[in-house]
């Protein structure tokens with residue numbers, strides 16, 4: 001399958017025609033909605049929050065954030081960043097509730113420190129793996145993005161980035177950049193080893209005394225989870241037992257969960273989808 | 280752009296990151312609009328401690344609004360509801376800059392705002 005990410009820059013790919021086509025496809029609407037819901041589940045926000053939507057596009061992800069009812073801890077307010085003026089234009093026409101910025105996340109995240117409770121990014125950050133110009137490299141753009149994202153989140157905050165890595169190299173490159181920026185990072189896969197696998201990078205900003213929740217508690221017991229932690233021993237996440245994400249660890253967890261009578265397959269609700277997004 | 284967003288945005292230019300002058304950005308030739316937004320008091324209560332109140336006062340003054348109180352309302356005042364919450368809701372969530380510019384007090388860079396969307400794309404030498 002050809003990936004537009006490999007040949008075009010995002011603002012060129014998402015022109016007026018593509019932005020409209022993308023947004024009006026009910027298949028895409030459904031996929032983006034369910035992935036955003038999954039991200040919200042992983043964020044586990046206690047109440048109405050201020051959320052950054054990274055690569056918000058025409059607002060298919062953001063409108064899910066606005067639609068969370070009060071009895072489920074919403075609705076949330078969101079600010080979206082996107083590099084495609086055409087996508088933002090469609091967002092305006094659809095009258096989304098979030099505030100919109102025309103911005104390149106590879107240049108950074110221009111908010112003051114600790115601004116957001118949380119961040120989501122749905123189907124966007126794989127675009128950072130391509131250099132936009134000869135003056136920058138993917139590594140540099142990823143560093144600017146994750147560095148800025150880390151700064152802009154409050155302590156104890158979380159980010160969930162669903163993305164489409166082209167291969168293991170990209171997956172590693174993205175995860176390593178997040179860890180380098182200071183995040184606790186875990187990768188979660190829904191429908192692993194199928195064509196419609198969905199990869200979620202779950203990020204936490206170093207827990208502090210005031211209730212930072214650690215990555216290990218976010219993804220604990222979930223299938224296909226890999227925990228990478230830049231923080232060394234002494235922090236809660238650095239417990240030295242079985243390596244998180246190893247087969248043994250997962251099996252162990254599964255057993256524990258089964259004994260407790262829990263549904264083990266965290267992704268059951270999301271399985272069975274036939275196709276993955278096609279650009 | 281909502282004034283809420285303006286209270287969290289700072290200049291994106293590399294050399295401005297460490298300067299206190301790069302926040303808040305200053306509206307210039309701003310055209311304002313007011314949207315009806317469903318009140319969300321729990322959201323306001325959540326955000327209140329993170330607001331930069333003195334920056335909000337600056338922004339309000341620059342846009343020609345009546346002076347805001349010197350200190351932010353207390354969480355108790357927000358819980359009580361009434362006029363304080365209503366005012367804050369209108370100012371932060373309903374007031375929008377639809378056209379104009381946002382100017383950095385450090386480097387002077389002007390970010391254009393069109394149809395409520397601020398353009399933060401920078402030429403590469405400023406990143």
Ligand SMILES: C[S@@+](CC[C@H](N)C(=O)[O-])C[C@H]1O[C@@H](n2cnc3c(N)ncnc32)[C@H](O)[C@@H]1O
Nearest residue numbers: 010032055057060061082083084104105124127
């Ligand atoms: C597949 S769309 C997803 C949009 C939205 N999150 C959704 O779920 O429908 C990917 C979006 O990422 C944006 N994007 C790609 N590279 C970007 C960059 N460097 N900075 C900001 N946005 C970017 C694209 O413009 C596009 O709108």
Ligand SMILES: [Zn+2]
Nearest residue numbers: 290295383386
């Ligand atoms: Zn500046």
